Amino acid sequence: MANSTTAPDGGGETRRDFLMLATTAAAGFGVAAVAWPFIDQMNPAADTLALGSIKVDISKIAVGQAITVKWRGKPVFIRHRTAAEIAQAAKDDKAKLIDPQPDGKRVQKPQWLVLEGVCTHLGCIPKGQKSGERKGEFGGWFCPCHGSHYDTSGRIRKGPAPSNLPVPAYKFLTDTQIQIG
Amino acid sequence: MANGGTGTKIVKWVDARLPIFSFMDHSLRDYPTPRNLNYWWNFGSLAGVVLVVMIATGIVLAMHYTPHAAMAFDSVERIMRDVNYGWLIRYIHMNGGSMFFIVVYIHIFRGMYYGSYKNPRELLWWLGVIIYLLMMATAFMGYVLPWGQMSFWGATVITKLFSALPLVGEAVTEWLWGGFSVDSPTLNRFFSLHYLFPFLIVGVVVFHLVALHTSKSSNPLGIDPRGPQDTIPFHPYYTVKDNFGLGVFFIVYAVFVFFAPDFFGEPDNYIPANPLSTPAHIVPEWYYLPFYAVLRAVPDNFVGQWAGLGYIIINAKLAGVLTMAASILVLFALPWLDTSKVRSGRFRPVFKWFFWIFLLDVAILGVCGAHAPDEPVFAWFKGFDYLTLAQITTAYYFAHFLILLPILGKIEKPLPLPTSISEPVLKGGGSAGASAAAQPMEKA
Numbered sequence: 001m002a003n004s005t006t007a008p009d010g011g012g013e014t015r016r017d018f019l020m021l022a023t024t025a026a027a028g029f030g031v032a033a034v035a036w037p038f039i040d041q042m043n044p045a046a047d048t049l050a051l052g053s054i055k056v057d058i059s060k061i062a063v064g065q066a067i068t069v070k071w072r073g074k075p076v077f078i079r080h081r082t083a084a085e086i087a088q089a090a091k092d093d094k095a096k097l098i099d100p101q102p103d104g105k106r107v108q109k110p111q112w113l114v115l116e117g118v119c120t121h122l123g124c125i126p127k128g129q130k131s132g133e134r135k136g137e138f139g140g141w142f143c144p145c146h147g148s149h150y151d152t153s154g155r156i157r158k159g160p161a162p163s164n165l166p167v168p169a170y171k172f173l174t175d176t177q178i179q180i181g
Numbered sequence: 182m183a184n185g186g187t188g189t190k191i192v193k194w195v196d197a198r199l200p201i202f203s204f205m206d207h208s209l210r211d212y213p214t215p216r217n218l219n220y221w222w223n224f225g226s227l228a229g230v231v232l233v234v235m236i237a238t239g240i241v242l243a244m245h246y247t248p249h250a251a252m253a254f255d256s257v258e259r260i261m262r263d264v265n266y267g268w269l270i271r272y273i274h275m276n277g278g279s280m281f282f283i284v285v286y287i288h289i290f291r292g293m294y295y296g297s298y299k300n301p302r303e304l305l306w307w308l309g310v311i312i313y314l315l316m317m318a319t320a321f322m323g324y325v326l327p328w329g330q331m332s333f334w335g336a337t338v339i340t341k342l343f344s345a346l347p348l349v350g351e352a353v354t355e356w357l358w359g360g361f362s363v364d365s366p367t368l369n370r371f372f373s374l375h376y377l378f379p380f381l382i383v384g385v386v387v388f389h390l391v392a393l394h395t396s397k398s399s400n401p402l403g404i405d406p407r408g409p410q411d412t413i414p415f416h417p418y419y420t421v422k423d424n425f426g427l428g429v430f431f432i433v434y435a436v437f438v439f440f441a442p443d444f445f446g447e448p449d450n451y452i453p454a455n456p457l458s459t460p461a462h463i464v465p466e467w468y469y470l471p472f473y474a475v476l477r478a479v480p481d482n483f484v485g486q487w488a489g490l491g492y493i494i495i496n497a498k499l500a501g502v503l504t505m506a507a508s509i510l511v512l513f514a515l516p517w518l519d520t521s522k523v524r525s526g527r528f529r530p531v532f533k534w535f536f537w538i539f540l541l542d543v544a545i546l547g548v549c550g551a552h553a554p555d556e557p558v559f560a561w562f563k564g565f566d567y568l569t570l571a572q573i574t575t576a577y578y579f580a581h582f583l584i585l586l587p588i589l590g591k592i593e594k595p596l597p598l599p600t601s602i603s604e605p606v607l608k609g610g611g612s613a614g615a616s617a618a619a620q621p622m623e624k625a
Contacts, residue, residue, distance in 0.1 A: 042356050048366065072361035075456070124337075160501075
């Protein structure tokens, strides 16, 4: 089609070529603009996002005990650490870490460790919340699916998981109540 | 179908306007088929029949199923207990998934043994691999729908694979979930896509058949038909043979549906999904096991200790995911990796052995996928666990495609090929290969 209408000066570019390109570009932009709502509709909806924060009463958690609460469909571990666990976590700051991060950066108050309880490998729930469960070689958590070991600061120490158990955004509303999210 | 009085007139009237009858005549009746196809050639049409069975039962199940996290499990139990014949239709669908994969695996390995992917059938093979990929996606999403423990945790583990992608991983995973974990939005979209994908498969199957009818069927000798004496019409010769095979297949299928409906399933999937408790062993359905073993075989301390930028771009999880993807995608390159000009394994004395070793290798990978990685293979020898075995068999899997096949084609001396499909038969049998090829024709 284009080669039937060469430019008056004999050059390769014609008005028709330009219009063709401009139309195609405009159409392409239009397709992309229409495609976006169809892609974005799969992202978390407003009501899902609205469930983003919860309040938790932590006054009943004894030293050495841990509770699991559900936040955004996944478990959050809240552990009231013992003095020995805190000391161990601080000491391990200098150990060889897969995902290096000091314990001080992972807690707001040393006795309270708040973590997303989802293994960073493939999303299983690590064991170690209940007293009888296997806590792994580093006294924190152990993921039974593919054998990842986490320490008393929730840091990955051994196994296929690439990173530490993440710390969710949270704040202390009072000494006995925290808000997660 | 085109003989007779008014019938013929109607057929002709329709056919002049919409050539549906001549199309069917062309592709299901007159289609010239090599006269020496053996029973391994039944599995293509068998797969087509299973696809129809799956769509028919699936549409019925969708009439009773509720895709909501709080109601999905109960709605499946209601199908089993209260819906008239719901138990039968669900068991047909559930076992149909396994049957589909058995049939398709045989179909794929038949293609591998007889070199069906070689020139001029490369695109035919590609379309087959695409169908297989679509089947895997469809089956995965279907397995999530009953919302049992294995449904939920299988979905979690597999969708989490995408979080291994550098930089965009987390965003892609949340996009797939429609939330911050596998939940109702995930279930709902999986239901929608599980309904859609089989029809995509039907579409690719149509292309697969068009490509087949363009390059024509391969055959056990791997040589091209040289004329009408080498072929027979598809109907009645292969329709009758396919239908006989279908009868045998339905007997096997029915044995599972009626006597061992949960044979292929995991008991844990009859426990409702619980996002706060992971089952001790998450095991995928049997047809994914070899690939699951490949996923876990990548040694994490091997790549996991790379520092800095390298670690962000490729960590252990990503390496495992890439290896698993490569194990399937390598099939696309197969027509060019196999450098031998001879199609049929029957005339390739060395390849033949490596084919069976490869089949065994895939079977062992499947066994590895079913066991925990740190479990010893032999109770009396603790040092050899399933992870090590999976690593050896994964390495061999890739070596088969990337090293053995390219080299074999160059150094192997193939047996002499027969001059035509019909000649040894018409002469009353000659070489072993020719007499074996004659058997199906006598039956037909």
